[in-house]
Amino acid sequence: xxxxxxxxxxxxxxxxxxxxxxxxxxxxxxxxxxxxxxxxxxxxxxxxxxxxxxxxxxxxxxxxxxxxxxxxxxxxxxxxxxxxxxxxxxxxxxxxxxxxxxxxxxx
Amino acid sequence: xxxxxxxxxxxxxxxxxxxxxxxxxxxxxxxxxxxxxxxxxxxxxxxxxxxxxxxxxxxxxxxxxxxxxxxxxxxxxxxxxxxxxxxxxxxxxxxxxxxxxxxxxxxxxxxxxxxxxxxxxxxxxxxxxxxxxxxxxxxxxxxxxxxxxxxxxxxxxxxxxxxxxxxxxxxxxxxxxxxxxxxxxxxxxxxxxxxxxxxxxxxxxxxxxxxxxxxxxxxxxxxxxxxxxxxxxxxxxxxxxxxxxxxxxxxxxxxxxxxxxxxxxxxxxxxxxxxxxxxxxxxxxxxxxxxxxxxxxxxxxxxxxxxxxxxxxxxxxxxxxxxxxxxxxxxxxxxxxxxxxxxxxxxxxxxxxxxxxxxxxxxxxxxxxxxxxxxxxxxxxxxxxxxxxxxxxxxxxxxxxxxxxxxxxxxxxxxxxxxxxxxxxxxxxxxxxxxxxxxxxxxxxxxxxxxxxxxxxxxxxxxxxxxxxxxxxxxxxxxxxxxxxxxxxxxxxxxxxxxxxxxxxxxxxxxxxxxxxxxxxxxxxxxxxxxxxxxxxxxxxxxxxxxxxxxxxxxxxxxxxxxxxxxxxxxxxxxxxxxxxxxxxxxxxxxxxxxxxxxxxxxxxxxxxxxxxxxxxxxxxxxxxxxxx
Numbered sequence: 106x107x108x109x110x111x112x113x114x115x116x117x118x119x120x121x122x123x124x125x126x127x128x129x130x131x132x133x134x135x136x137x138x139x140x141x142x143x144x145x146x147x148x149x150x151x152x153x154x155x156x157x158x159x160x161x162x163x164x165x166x167x168x169x170x171x172x173x174x175x176x177x178x179x180x181x182x183x184x185x186x187x188x189x190x191x192x193x194x195x196x197x198x199x200x201x202x203x204x205x206x207x208x209x210x211x212x
Numbered sequence: 213x214x215x216x217x218x219x220x221x222x223x224x225x226x227x228x229x230x231x232x233x234x235x236x237x238x239x240x241x242x243x244x245x246x247x248x249x250x251x252x253x254x255x256x257x258x259x260x261x262x263x264x265x266x267x268x269x270x271x272x273x274x275x276x277x278x279x280x281x282x283x284x285x286x287x288x289x290x291x292x293x294x295x296x297x298x299x300x301x302x303x304x305x306x307x308x309x310x311x312x313x314x315x316x317x318x319x320x321x322x323x324x325x326x327x328x329x330x331x332x333x334x335x336x337x338x339x340x341x342x343x344x345x346x347x348x349x350x351x352x353x354x355x356x357x358x359x360x361x362x363x364x365x366x367x368x369x370x371x372x373x374x375x376x377x378x379x380x381x382x383x384x385x386x387x388x389x390x391x392x393x394x395x396x397x398x399x400x401x402x403x404x405x406x407x408x409x410x411x412x413x414x415x416x417x418x419x420x421x422x423x424x425x426x427x428x429x430x431x432x433x434x435x436x437x438x439x440x441x442x443x444x445x446x447x448x449x450x451x452x453x454x455x456x457x458x459x460x461x462x463x464x465x466x467x468x469x470x471x472x473x474x475x476x477x478x479x480x481x482x483x484x485x486x487x488x489x490x491x492x493x494x495x496x497x498x499x500x501x502x503x504x505x506x507x508x509x510x511x512x513x514x515x516x517x518x519x520x521x522x523x524x525x526x527x528x529x530x531x532x533x534x535x536x537x538x539x540x541x542x543x544x545x546x547x548x549x550x551x552x553x554x555x556x557x558x559x560x561x562x563x564x565x566x567x568x569x570x571x572x573x574x575x576x577x578x579x580x581x582x583x584x585x586x587x588x589x590x591x592x593x594x595x596x597x598x599x600x601x602x603x604x605x606x607x608x609x610x611x612x613x614x615x616x617x618x619x620x621x622x623x624x625x626x627x628x629x630x631x632x633x634x635x636x637x638x639x640x641x642x643x644x645x646x647x648x649x650x651x652x653x654x655x656x657x658x659x660x661x662x663x664x665x666x667x668x669x670x671x672x673x674x675x676x677x678x679x680x681x682x683x684x685x686x687x688x689x690x691x692x693x694x695x696x697x698x699x700x701x702x703x704x705x706x707x708x709x710x711x712x713x714x715x716x717x718x719x720x721x722x723x724x725x726x727x728x729x730x731x732x733x734x735x736x737x738x739x740x741x742x743x744x745x746x747x748x749x750x751x752x753x754x755x756x757x758x759x760x761x762x763x764x765x766x767x768x769x770x771x772x773x774x775x776x777x778x779x780x781x782x783x784x785x786x787x788x789x790x791x792x793x794x795x796x797x798x799x800x801x802x803x804x805x806x807x808x809x810x811x812x813x814x815x816x817x818x819x820x821x822x823x824x825x826x827x828x829x830x831x832x833x834x835x836x837x838x839x840x841x
Contacts, residue, residue, distance in 0.1 A: 135427075136431030137424065137431075139226070139424065141481070142477060179477070181423075181424075182225075183225060183420065184218075184222060186219060186222035187222040187226060189219075190219060193265065197267055
């Protein structure tokens with residue numbers, strides 16, 4: 106089962122200790138074969154909206170920064186509980202904030 | 213509570229390799245390490261719901277289990293030897309962080325190399341690795357391999373027992389052990405990817421576990437190109453999972469798959485793993501070559517874009533390293549695509565003498581394809597029909613028959629029709645006809661029913677005989693040979709058995725034991741039961757099983773004989789004396805009883821006892837049959 110874990114952006118800039126710990130966490134999960142892909146997202150977003158035949162493209166940013174996705178991880182695990190456990194560890198490292206987990210349909 | 217259980221299970225699935233590995237280092241016994249880890253899980257189940265899941269659950273489990281290990285070792289004599297590896301219980305609490313780096317990785321590698329140890333039979337290796345290194349439950353493993361929980365539990369227990377005396381250290385040159393572990397991973401993957409049984413053609417849980425273990429091994433042994441090669445191979449193959457079956461679940465061949473459904477993420481990961489293998493700069497091994505072939509296919513946007521020249525070159529290299537018949541058949545396909553059908557056919561025809569491919573339907577399919585491309589439609593049709601007769605898969609049979617029907621048939625009498633007519637003869641008795649039917653059945657399967665009967669050569673038939681009956685007894689060989697000659701005479705064909713030599717039928721009898729050796733037997737220090745049995749076999753000359761089947765009721769002790777069916781088993785004075793001693797007045801039951809209880813001495817046991825007892829006479833031990841005169 107694949108899960109997409111999205112973490113909401115926060116205003117703080119990560120310090121070096123956190124970067125090191127994060128790097129180690131990512132490395133560990135990649136080695137364990139659980140983490141398939143991960144990345145951070147540029148807060149400057151572009152919105153594409155369609156209504157009827159009309160498509161409107163607007164530059165971001167979002168009005169509420171805390172609701173914007175700041176980073177993602179695609180994991181392959183055997184159960185929801187495993188995905189939750191991984192996210193729990195991730196949150197321990199990054200501190201206060203919110204992550205959302207959704208299962209990716211498909212094989 | 214169930215939430216806590218799920219959380220503990222999730223931790224275990226993610227961390228079992230590290231936890232059991234660390235404990236194995238301490239207690240030096242993988243079975244004990246697992247027990248301790250299980251105890252720690254029980255403790256976690258009690259504690260985590262109240263205190264919350266610890267920051268580093270693996271370290272918590274290791275620490276808890278180590279405390280128990282100390283208790284355990286204190287009580288055992290191993291304590292003295294092992295205590296230098298142990299942290300003192302009062303120091304354990306603060307030691308979590310020191311353990312985060314190096315040793316943990318080594319622990320996991322040590323564990324996987326141990327559970328994949330070559331001393332274990334393959335199925336035990338697979339079960340133990342999935343249990344300990346992948347943290348699957350016996351129920352999950354049983355489901356994955358379509359077997360019972362009990363059987364999996366037995367395999368795991370047997371494996372743990374076998375490993376109890378095996379050193380847990382990773383040897384300095386671990387390549388062989390890594391290779392054994394890669395084999396376990398690949399087997400698991402294949403079981404999941406091309407499910408040999410069950411309703412699903414692909415079992416994704418096994419594919420996922422294999423990928424996970426493979427990625428773990430590659431991270432643990434990063435200097436082993438084959439580990440990266442295997443990961444690359446599995447990633448690229450797994451990328452096709454969604455495209456491999458159609459809506460009804462039927463398989464879809466590679467060149468007909470919808471490439472849009474291939475998982476680009478896995479393909480990219482496969483590329484990256486293959487690059488890591490190449491960067492190590494060593495000559496490519498079988499997994500790296502297979503991965504490179506898989507990558508070539510993955511790189512082609514359409515089937516027509518496939519770089520067959522490169523794939524053929526890779527298969528040439530693979531066939532040199534791993535010249536199995538199936539690899540060579542795939543090589544022939546690639547060569548046929550890259551260098552023309554004649555070159556491919558040349559390779560395929562060399563495989564026709566391969567016993568393991570005798571009834572392997574892909575061989576005639578490949579041959580048929582190549583023959584059709586060489587504009588030899590009649591022969592291609594024969595091969596398609598032969599392949600259809602050999603496959604068990606109904607959908608595939610239909611497909612092959614359709615392809616055959618698209619090709620023009622030759623109008624000469626066929627082998628199938630001639631054989632049917634021959635077997636319909638009324639002037640032969642049914643036994644003879646059945647025997648001829650067996651011979652011709654094999655010939656028809658090997659050459660194909662549609663084969664023109666007058667085009668069969670003596671060489672064709674010699675090849676069929678070598679493949680089918682080279683290991684058979686001379687009598688069987690000659691029976692098939694004369695069946696073919698009879699058929700040829702009847703069908704007004706030249707003698708197609710001309711290249712098949714008649715084999716001399718010798719009835720070789722093992723010479724009986726020389727008298728001086730027999731005399732030595734009676735001096736051996738063995739129980740009276742053995743002496744009585746041996747004497748009776750020697751004096752009566754009766755078959756071993758007949759003598760062992762005797763009951764006391766059958767014996768006529770006065771006349772020294774026993775009725776067996778319509779005949780008699782009879783003996784002389786020496787046996788009579790020993791029988792009296794053995795039976796000691798007993799009037800019923802088996803004459804020769806098993807040591808325990810009132811059962812009968814088995815043939816196998818009797819032979820084994822004789823073999824043991826006669827080691828002094830012959831280092832290999834003798835068999836009871838030699839006693840018969």
